[in-house]
Amino acid sequence: xxxxxxxxxxxxxxxxxxxxxxxxxxxxxxxxxxxxxxxxxxxxxxxxxxxxxxxxxxxxxxxxxxxxxxxxxxxxxxxxxxxxxxxxxxxxxxxxxxxxxxxxxxxxxxxxxxxxxxxxxxxxxxxxxxxxxxxxxxxxxxxxxxxxxxxx
Amino acid sequence: xxxxxxxxxxxxxxxxxxxxxxxxxxxxxxxxxxxxxxxxxxxxxxxxxxxxxxxxxxxxxxxxxxxxxxxxxxxxxxxxxxxxxxxxxxxxxxxxxxxxxxxxxxxxxxxxxxxxxxxxxxxxxxxxxxxxxxxxxxxxxxxxxxxxxxxxxxxxxxxxxxxxxxxxxxxxxxxxxxxxxxxxxxxxxxxxxxxxxxxxxxxxxxxxxxxxxxxxxxxxxxxxxxxxxxxxxxxxxxxxxxxxxxxxxxxxxxxxxxxxxxxxxxxxxxxxxxxxxxxxxxxxxxxxx
Numbered sequence: 430x431x432x433x434x435x436x437x438x439x440x441x442x443x444x445x446x447x448x449x450x451x452x453x454x455x456x457x458x459x460x461x462x463x464x465x466x467x468x469x470x471x472x473x474x475x476x477x478x479x480x481x482x483x484x485x486x487x488x489x490x491x492x493x494x495x496x497x498x499x500x501x502x503x504x505x506x507x508x509x510x511x512x513x514x515x516x517x518x519x520x521x522x523x524x525x526x527x528x529x530x531x532x533x534x535x536x537x538x539x540x541x542x543x544x545x546x547x548x549x550x551x552x553x554x555x556x557x558x559x560x561x562x563x564x565x566x567x568x569x570x571x572x573x574x575x576x577x578x579x580x581x
Numbered sequence: 582x583x584x585x586x587x588x589x590x591x592x593x594x595x596x597x598x599x600x601x602x603x604x605x606x607x608x609x610x611x612x613x614x615x616x617x618x619x620x621x622x623x624x625x626x627x628x629x630x631x632x633x634x635x636x637x638x639x640x641x642x643x644x645x646x647x648x649x650x651x652x653x654x655x656x657x658x659x660x661x662x663x664x665x666x667x668x669x670x671x672x673x674x675x676x677x678x679x680x681x682x683x684x685x686x687x688x689x690x691x692x693x694x695x696x697x698x699x700x701x702x703x704x705x706x707x708x709x710x711x712x713x714x715x716x717x718x719x720x721x722x723x724x725x726x727x728x729x730x731x732x733x734x735x736x737x738x739x740x741x742x743x744x745x746x747x748x749x750x751x752x753x754x755x756x757x758x759x760x761x762x763x764x765x766x767x768x769x770x771x772x773x774x775x776x777x778x779x780x781x782x783x784x785x786x787x788x789x790x791x792x793x794x795x796x797x798x799x800x801x802x803x804x805x806x807x808x809x810x811x812x813x814x815x816x817x818x819x820x821x822x823x824x825x826x827x828x829x830x831x832x833x834x835x836x837x838x839x840x841x842x843x844x845x846x847x848x849x850x851x852x853x854x855x856x857x858x859x860x861x862x863x864x865x866x867x868x869x870x
Contacts, residue, residue, distance in 0.1 A: 441835070443817070443835060443836075443839045445812070445813040445814055445817070445839065445842065445843055446813065446843050446844075447812055447813045448812075449812035449813050449814035449815070450814055451814045451817050451818065451835065451839065453828070453832070453835055455832075458829070460818065460821060460828065460835075462812070462814035462815050462817065462818040463812075463814055464812040464814065464815075465812060468814075538812070538815075540815065540818060542818060542821065542822070544827075544828050544829050547821055547822070547827065547828045547829075548827045548828075548829065550822050550823070551824060551825050551826060551827045551828075552825075553724065554708045554724070554823055554824060554825040555695060555698060555699075555825040
């Protein structure tokens with residue numbers, strides 16, 4: 430089974446010192462945050478590869494105790510977020526097998542946010558509505574556009 | 582005494598001077614002053630010295646006053662008295678009116694916040710409380726009404742140095758700069774009071790700093806302190822969720838924020854009351870140095 434990244438051309442990858450990554454996909458307008466485990470799997474997917482090679486690479490770059498099951502779980506996470514594609518479906522790794530291989534390794538984590546969501550949050554952060562505004566006893570009359578010389 | 586303790590001691594013994602406003606009278610008998618913050622020019626006019634003193638307290642009081650002409654300012658805020666009412670204008674546009682000038686201050690601060698965020702070119706803002714502990718900045722990103730101001734105030738009372746209770750300003754190298762507006766503290770009700778850092782025995786940071794810690798905290802009334810260390814990538818996402826800049830229009834913010842989180846330890850979780858949270862934060866800061 431082959432594994433490869435879905436679209437590297439439109440992705441900007443920001444690596445961080447703790448091994449985690451933030452990937453900005455300008456074409457699909459998404460931002461992804463990967464923890465170090467998912468980041469190691471992402472790094473391993475440069476070019477076409479296989480699950481066993483991904484697991485080997487993750488063991489080398491991230492943690493020697495990473496199991497094949499954990500590598501598989503990580504690739505599944507990346508595939509669900511459409512960051513990698515696989516030539517066939519994986520059999521689902523059993524939770525017990527994944528947890529058994531955990532040791533000191535963090536479970537893979539991939540969190541995404543669309544740029545639309547980010548835009549909405551930015552607007553919220555800009556508007557900064559304070560509910561106390563307008564609740565004064567002496568309530569200000571607000572936000573009607575007038576010129577300074579006009580009767581208000 | 583550790584460098585952290587020394588910094589706290591220095592902050593406690595510091596007394597900051599508020600730059601008083603009255604600088605210039607103009608033809609109609611009013612008064613005006615200017616402030617330049619990171620290249621963003623503000624012109625303020627008031628109808629009397631009394632109102633001018635109120636405004637001086639709210640418009641970046643720790644920044645020296647200068648003479649900025651109405652025509653050269655990025656924003657002009659004017660309070661005009663008409664009969665028994667005070668009217669606030671942004672440029673020529675009416676914003677609000679009330680019979681007491683002090684009731685306009687919260688709206689004036691909001692106007693100034695928005696204009697600054699839209700106008701500043703060299704810095705990226707994050708909606709976050711920010712203080713200096715030792716020589717590193719602590720950020721706690723969060724939306725309005727998430728308790729940032731009360732937590733900043735409590736940290737200042739414990740010797741931290743103030744960057745902001747509202748916006749952490751981050752430069753292209755990832756360093757944090759002060760946004761020196763007054764703290765807006767609730768007095769138990771819905772109304773907010775402008776409090777200056779020196780009134781809490783603290784001062785505003787005068788130089789930028791690297792980020793040492795990022796804490797994304799949810800306030801739970803009566804709750805206890807529960808946090809987990811998270812990857813730096815999640816902290817970067819938290820900064821993106823709390824910035825007023827849109828990623829589509831300002832893609833460079835990712836680079837600035839990446840540099841900001843690169844040296845930080847990052848945590849997410851919940852906190853209870855500010856007094857308890859501050860003890861935990863101080864413990865965390867001391868333990869990680």
